[in-house]
Amino acid sequence: MTALTDTFTLSNGVLIPRIGFGTWQIPDGAPAYDSVTTALEAGYRHIDTASAYGNEQSVGRAIRDSGIPRDDIFVTTKLPAEIKDHDQAKASFEKTMSLLDVGPVDLYLIHAPWPWSDMGSDHRDGNIAVWKAMEEIYADGRSRSIGVSNFDVADLESLTDATEVVPHVNQIRWFVGNTQPDTTAYCTTWNILVEGYSPLATGAILDHPELTRIAAKYDRSVAQVCIRYLLEHDVLPLPKSTTPSRIVENADVDFEIEAQDLETLDSLVDTEA
Structure with a gap:
């Protein structure tokens, strides 16, 4: 098995490839x-998009044109963070399904617990209403799994206390020096898979001296070490690039980081600073 072909198993038994290709x-x-075409040719079988990215139509077309059987590609997309109403959520999902045009999706996420223009605001009731719509989508088989993104412990608790299906996934910002330990621990307890977006901290950690030293030791790039770091912690990385060589390099992470180096990486904080 390789990082590209190996899988995690979600709490409902659905298999999800251990690395996803992000399109933010x-x-x-x-x-x-x-x-997306380059990623699929390189062996990625997990593509992550969102309504908010505005690229679902092209992502779907690349998947359809790839010649790869649809069942072999895991497709994730997301409900806009601004929608906190049951009926609006259902309508947005219909639009997404039409744009992607790939049949049922594999994972559908609430993009954030609050609108991006009002981060941190309280939308617990709206999230519950939206989640009930997503439970219906899941029950109908139109998404094989459902989850959330950018939810912290309090957001997750308010949802699980009031609904039936525990989220299968929580996609959060997760990288060396920013591992959200409380949220990660909660997800582990509830068997919620953590996906890590921005595993390279949007490039901010690529010149970090400790990472540079460790990368040289393994004859790897800093990016490869950063992505492997997530896998060592059973977090699913979602690297993103438009450069073909980097798309390939980001998936070439079939090596192990030794315990002492993991400890060093675990000790790093505020790597964006």
Whole structure:
């Protein structure tokens, strides 16, 4: 098995490839189509998009044009964070299904517990209403699993206390020096898979001296060490790039980080500073 073909098992038994290809900030049209096509050709079988990214149509077209059987590709997309109403959530999902045009999706997420324009605001009731819509989508088999993104412990608790299906996934910002230990521990307890977006801290940690030293030891790039770090902690990384060579490199992480080096990486904090 390799990092690209190995899987995690969600709490409902659905298998999810251990590395996903992220498409955040990749524009619709040729950039999204070409990068997803390159990723699929490189062996990725897990593609992550969102309504908010505005590229679902090109992502879906690349998946359909790939020639790879649909069942072999795990497709994630997300409900816009601004939607906190049951019926609006159902309508948004219909739009997403039409744009992607790949049949049922494999994972559907609430993109955030609050609108991006009002981060930290209280939308617990809205999230419960939206989650009940997602439970219906899940029960209908139109998404094989459902989850959340950017939820902390309090957000998760308010949801699980009032609904039936425990989220299968929580996709959060997770990288060396920013591992959200409380949220991660809660997810582990509830068997919620943690997915880590921005595993390279959007590039902010690529010049870190300790990471540079460890990468040299393994004859790997800093990016590869950062991505492998998530896998060593059973967190699913979602690297993203539009550069073909980096798309390939980011998936070439079939090595192990020794315990002492993991301890060093675990001790790093505020790597964005």
